[in-house]
Every structure is written in structure tokens, then in C-alpha cells.
Amino acid sequence: MTDLLHLEGICVQFGGLKAVDDVTIRVPRGERRAIIGPNGAGKTTLFNAITGMVRATSGRVMFDGRDVTRMPVHARAAIGMSRTFQITNLFPNLTVAENMRLALRGLSPRKFSLLGGGSLTAEEHARADKALGVSRLHARRDVVVKEMSYGEQRQLELAMALVAQPKLLLLDEPAAGLSPSERVIVSDIIRALPRDLTLVLIEHDMDLVLSLVDYVTCLNNGKMLVEAPPAEIRTNTLVQDVYLGKARHHA
Amino acid sequence: MSTSSSAPASSTPARDGLGKVALIAIAVGVLAFAVLPLLVPTYQVSILTEILIFAVLAMAVDILAGYTGRTPLCHGAIFGVATYVVVYWSQQGGAPVTGLLLGVAAATLVGAIFGLLAIRTSGVYFLLLTLALGMIVWGVCLRWTSVTGGENGLRGSVRPEMLAGHMPFYYAVFAVVGLITFIMWRFVRSPFGLTLRGIRDSESRMRALGYNVSLHLFLAFTISGFFAGLAGALYAMFNDFVSPSTVALSQSVEGLLMAITGGIGTLFGAFIGAAAIIGLENFVSQYTERWPTVLGLMFILIMIFAPQGVIGRVRDLVRRR
Ligand SMILES: Nc1ncnc2c1ncn2[C@@H]1O[C@H](COP(=O)(O)OP(=O)(O)OP(=O)(O)O)[C@@H](O)[C@H]1O
Ligand SMILES: [Mg+2]
Numbered sequence: 001m002t003d004l005l006h007l008e009g010i011c012v013q014f015g016g017l018k019a020v021d022d023v024t025i026r027v028p029r030g031e032r033r034a035i036i037g038p039n040g041a042g043k044t045t046l047f048n049a050i051t052g053m054v055r056a057t058s059g060r061v062m063f064d065g066r067d068v069t070r071m072p073v074h075a076r077a078a079i080g081m082s083r084t085f086q087i088t089n090l091f092p093n094l095t096v097a098e099n100m101r102l103a104l105r106g107l108s109p110r111k112f113s114l115l116g117g118g119s120l121t122a123e124e125h126a127r128a129d130k131a132l133g134v135s136r137l138h139a140r141r142d143v144v145v146k147e148m149s150y151g152e153q154r155q156l157e158l159a160m161a162l163v164a165q166p167k168l169l170l171l172d173e174p175a176a177g178l179s180p181s182e183r184v185i186v187s188d189i190i191r192a193l194p195r196d197l198t199l200v201l202i203e204h205d206m207d208l209v210l211s212l213v214d215y216v217t218c219l220n221n222g223k224m225l226v227e228a229p230p231a232e233i234r235t236n237t238l239v240q241d242v243y244l245g246k247a248r249h250h251a
Numbered sequence: 252m253s254t255s256s257s258a259p260a261s262s263t264p265a266r267d268g269l270g271k272v273a274l275i276a277i278a279v280g281v282l283a284f285a286v287l288p289l290l291v292p293t294y295q296v297s298i299l300t301e302i303l304i305f306a307v308l309a310m311a312v313d314i315l316a317g318y319t320g321r322t323p324l325c326h327g328a329i330f331g332v333a334t335y336v337v338v339y340w341s342q343q344g345g346a347p348v349t350g351l352l353l354g355v356a357a358a359t360l361v362g363a364i365f366g367l368l369a370i371r372t373s374g375v376y377f378l379l380l381t382l383a384l385g386m387i388v389w390g391v392c393l394r395w396t397s398v399t400g401g402e403n404g405l406r407g408s409v410r411p412e413m414l415a416g417h418m419p420f421y422y423a424v425f426a427v428v429g430l431i432t433f434i435m436w437r438f439v440r441s442p443f444g445l446t447l448r449g450i451r452d453s454e455s456r457m458r459a460l461g462y463n464v465s466l467h468l469f470l471a472f473t474i475s476g477f478f479a480g481l482a483g484a485l486y487a488m489f490n491d492f493v494s495p496s497t498v499a500l501s502q503s504v505e506g507l508l509m510a511i512t513g514g515i516g517t518l519f520g521a522f523i524g525a526a527a528i529i530g531l532e533n534f535v536s537q538y539t540e541r542w543p544t545v546l547g548l549m550f551i552l553i554m555i556f557a558p559q560g561v562i563g564r565v566r567d568l569v570r571r572r
Binding site: 051053072073074077078082083085089090091092093094098101102103105106107110111112113114115116117118160164 | 470474
């Protein structure tokens with residue numbers, strides 16, 4: 001069992017709509033995997049099934065050798081899953097430092113301290129500094145999140161997912177809505193991640209994604225279309241048919 | 252002391268300024284409550300006592316409404332449960348200290364039960380569910396005549412001899428409320444308090460970060476019930492009498508309105524809100540019996556014109572400078 005993540009025949013049904021339809025994926029430890037597909041292909045829904053935000057209608061989610069299909073979201077986070085959101089999902093009324101503190105404390109019993117001070121331990125401080133440094137936000141600690149630019153908010157999305165030191169990092173379109181120069185920042189951040197971290201990345205931007213990952217899964221209408229290394233994806237006619245044409249419009 | 256700067260070393264100038272303003276405001280407030288009773292007639296000392304007690308209720312409401320983003324309409328009932336238990340205990344001849352402990356314990360328990368039922372809802376559903384739960388308490392107090400005395404209520408003698416006078420009692424309440432306020436301030440600034448503000452801003456992100464949101468909401472509700480119970484127990488000592496109006500919806504509305512008037516999510520705003528509402532109530536009732544109507548109108552006006560409350564307003568002004 002060297003697969004960190006193993007999805008077995010995952011289906012997610014919303015009423016009459018099969019958003020994810022019998023998807024089986026194995027992600028080995030340390031691999032960087034992309035999930036691509038046109039709008040509405042079911043990529044985000046698949047992430048939601050992996051993290052527990054929606055229950056798979058059928059199928060199994062195996063993570064780190066355990067069946068987590070029925071585990072609640074927070075328990076999956078506790079055993080090493082961390083994600084970012086396609087639609088920015090931060091704590092807008094809190095500062096960057098407070099956002100990071102919440103991200104750090106999610107897995108620490110100190111979150112239950114009722115009367116203690118808020119300050120971080122030296123170790124936590126170092127981790128927060130590192131994640132903010134990687135995400136290029138070290139100078140923005142005391143800024144309230146809702147006052148930051150959209151690009152900076154996307155960087156904070158990454159920093160918060162990173163600081164938890166997960167086994168599996170799930171990035172849902174980290175560069176969505178960014179300008180070309182901001183995209184470069186995001187791809188640099190991803191490239192600078194530790195090589196042994198297992199990564200699953202949803203992204204529309206082909207050029208960005210194919211330069212970052214080891215292996216690509218393409219979904220269409222909730223179904224698995226193709227799985228192949230990046231070089232073959234570029235030339236795959238199925239992918240070109242359903243995806244590349246639309247992606248050009250999208251970008 | 253109430254700067255909201257998070258990194259000790261490098262807070263921005265705007266926040267330092269806010270800190271100074273807040274410190275001065277707190278000092279002025281404490282001084283006012285310390286000196287005022289010496290300057291006003293006896294009747295008004297009891298109004299001041301009431302303001303301090305209800306400020307604790309409003310702060311308890313603020314823990315949920317302001318810090319957790321869940322607006323409750325049952326805190327008058329939780330408050331009143333403590334009052335009922337304390338007065339009942341003293342009427343049965345029990346020791347006051349035991350009665351106070353039992354009262355707070357009962358309120359905390361009611362808070363925990365309400366919490367279990369209400370935490371899965373949010374927004375207007377939370378408001379309505381807590382309203383209904385509060386109404387149940389009111390119904391029980393009204394109908395369970397053999398214990399609660401029904402509409403006639405219960406009279407006890409909770410206040411010890413030593414605190415019988417207006418002045419000594421006021422200063423005892425002043426000290427206790429000061430201590431409670433300090434503890435609540437530590438609570439909202441603790442890691443757990445930050446967790447609650449995280450839940451207010453994004454529950455889904457909190458879950459993804461590993462927080463058991465339901466558990467935290469349950470604890471917040473229970474703790475908030477505990478503080479409402481402290482206020483209710485103090486009120487039992489103040490009033491030596493309790494009737495269904497103490498657990499009525501209007502009490503919950505008043506607590507919430509005080510929190511909103513002072514500024515939701517500001518904790519100390521509760522004192523401004525309590526002073527404004529109780530002051531107005533005493534003023535209005537000299538002229539008319541229709542206090543509930545006035546209260547309702549106040550609620551609407553505040554929600555329209557100053558939803559961020561007095562402290563929220565001032566804070567915005569200071570920030571903008
Ligand atoms: N909670 C939900 N309830 C009902 N339908 C949903 C829900 N979430 C997603 N869907 C539907 O499921 C389908 C897949 O949506 P999903 O968000 O997973 O697509 P996606 O591949 O992430 O698309 P995009 O590239 O636009 O982000 C869509 O048709 C969407 O409308
Ligand atoms: Mg999506």
C-alpha cells in the first residue's frame with residue numbers, strides 16, 4: 001500500500017445529477033497530481049468527497065491506509081488532509097496573523113484554552129513565518145484580510161493550507177482569477193513545496209498545470225476520461241476535444 | 252488593554268491609536284461607575300446596580316451574537332432560571348451561597364441543553380429556535396405554580412444582612428461584575444475566543460482546518476449560559492423576587508438589544524447598551540406604560556441606523572482618521 005489516496009468508484013449524486021460518476025483514482029505518496037476538466041466536470045465535487053464536505057453517494061475513500069468514507073471533515077484534517085478553496089474562503093474580519101493562528105491551532109489541543117493568552121510557541125511561530133515567507137506574505141501579518149487584494153488573499157489560502165503540515169495537500173484552482181504575473185507567484189509557491197508532499201491540484205490553466213505535476217487525471221461530465229503523464233495529455237485527442245478548446249476561451 | 256493587535260511586536264499605528272482611545276474609555280467608564288453612586292439619589296443607585304447586572308447578561312449574549320455569529324433570543328430565560336433557583340432556595344430556607352451556586356449551575360445546564368438543540372441551526376433559524384426554547388422556560392415558570400408561584404412569583408431573602416443597604420450592595424456588585432468582566436475579556440481573547448471568531452467568519456474553513464465546529468459551538472453556548480446565569484444570580488440578590496416576567500421574551504430581547512446598542516462583538520459595549528436601555532426604560536416609564544412598544548421601536552431604529560452600535564461607530568470613526 002504505497003498509495004496515499006485511493007478513491008474507489010466514487011459517485012456523488014445531487015438529485016438527478018451525477019456530479020461525480022464512478023471515479024477511481026490512486027495517488028501514490030509523494031506524487032504531484034493534476035485534475036483537469038471543463039467547467040462542471042465535477043472536480044470540486046470530487047475534492048469535497050475526498051475531504052468530507054459532501055458524502056460520496058457510493059464508493060470508498062481510502063486515505064493513508066484507512067477507510068475515511070464516513071469520517072467528518074475535521075477528523076480527516078486531523079489525520080493529514082489540507083485543502084484550499086476555489087472560492088476564497090478565509091476569515092475576512094481577522095488579520096493575516098490571526099488567520100494563520102487559526103490554521104496552526106486546528107490540530108493542537110491549545111485551541112481549547114479558555115483563558116490562556118493567544119501567543120504562539122516558538123515552534124508555531126517558526127512554522128507560521130515559514131509558510132508566510134513561502135507565500136510572500138511575511139510583511140502583511142497585521143493586515144485585516146478583507147482589506148487585502150484578491151491576489152494576496154489567494155496567497156493566504158495557500159499559506160493556511162501549508163502551515164498545517166499535511167500529508168496530502170489539495171489545491172482547488174489556486175490561480176483562479178489571477179493576473180498572469182500573480183499566476184507566476186502561485187506556480188512558484190507550488191514549485192517550492194517540499195518534494196515529498198503529496199499534492200492534488202485542480203487547475204484550468206494547462207500551461208501552468210502541465211509544468212507542475214507528475215501525472216494528470218482528466219474528468220468530463222463527472223466521469224474519468226483519461227489518465228496520463230503531462231506530455232501525453234498535451235497530445236491526447238480526447239482531452240483536446242473536451243477540454244483544450246474550452247480552456248483557451250476560459251483563459 | 253483592549254487593543255486588538257495580534258502580533259505583539261509590530262502592530263500598525265491605527266491599532267495603537269485605537270488602543271489608547273479604548274484604554275481611556277475604559278478608565279472613564281470604571282471611574283464613572285465607582286463615583287456616580289456617591290453623587291446620585293438612593294433610588295438611582297439601584298438603577299446603577301441594575302445596569303451593572305444587565306451588562307453581564309448583555310456580555311453573555313455578545314459571546315454568541317458578536318463573537319460567534321449566532322444571535323440568541325433565549326438568554327433572558329437562562330438568566331431567569333438562575334434567578335428562580337436562587338430565590339426558591341432562599342425561600343425554602345437554604346443557605347444563600349449554596350443557592351447562588353445551584354442557580355448558576357442550573358442556568359449552565361439549561362444553556363448546555365439549549366446549545367445541544369440549537370447549534371445545528373444558524374441565522375434566523377437559530378434566532379427562532381432559541382426564541383421557542385426561551386418561551387418553554389417561560390411557560391414552565393408560569394404553569395408550574397406549586398414551585399414557581401405562577402403569576403405571583405416567588406419572594407425570598409437572598410441578600411445577606413451585610414449587603415442589605417443600597418451602597419454596600421452596589422459596591423459588592425461593582426467588584427463582582429468587574430471580576431466577571433475581566434474573566435470574560437480574557438475568554439474572548441483566548442485561543443478559544445479566536446476559534447469562535449473563526450466560526451463566525453467561515454465554518455467550512457474551520458472544519459477544513461480540523462476544528463470540530465459543533466463541539467466549539469456547544470461549548471460557547473454553555474459558557475455563555477454560565478455567564479447569563481451569573482447575571483441572573485446577582486439579579487436574584489438585587490431583587491429578592493422573581494416572576495415569569497424575569498424569564499419572558501422581553502428580557503431576552505432587552506439583553507440582545509443592550510449588546511447591539513453598545514456594539515456587537517465589543518464586549519465592553521454591553522455597559523453602554525445596558526445604561527442606555529435601562530436609563531431609557533426608567534425615563535419612559537414615568538410617562539407611559541408602553542415600555543415594550545418603545546423597546547420594539549428602539550430595536551428597529553437601532554437596526555436601521557446604527558447596526559454596529561455605539562462602540563462600533565466610534566471605532567469606525569477612529570479607524571477612518
Ligand atoms: N451542492 C451542490 N448541489 C447541487 N449541484 C451541485 C452542487 N455542487 C456542485 N453541483 C453541480 O455539480 C456539477 C459539478 O460541479 P463542480 O463544482 O464539481 O465542477 P468543477 O469541475 O469544479 O467546475 P469548475 O471548473 O467550474 O470549478 C455542476 O453541474 C454543479 O452545478
Ligand atoms: Mg471547481
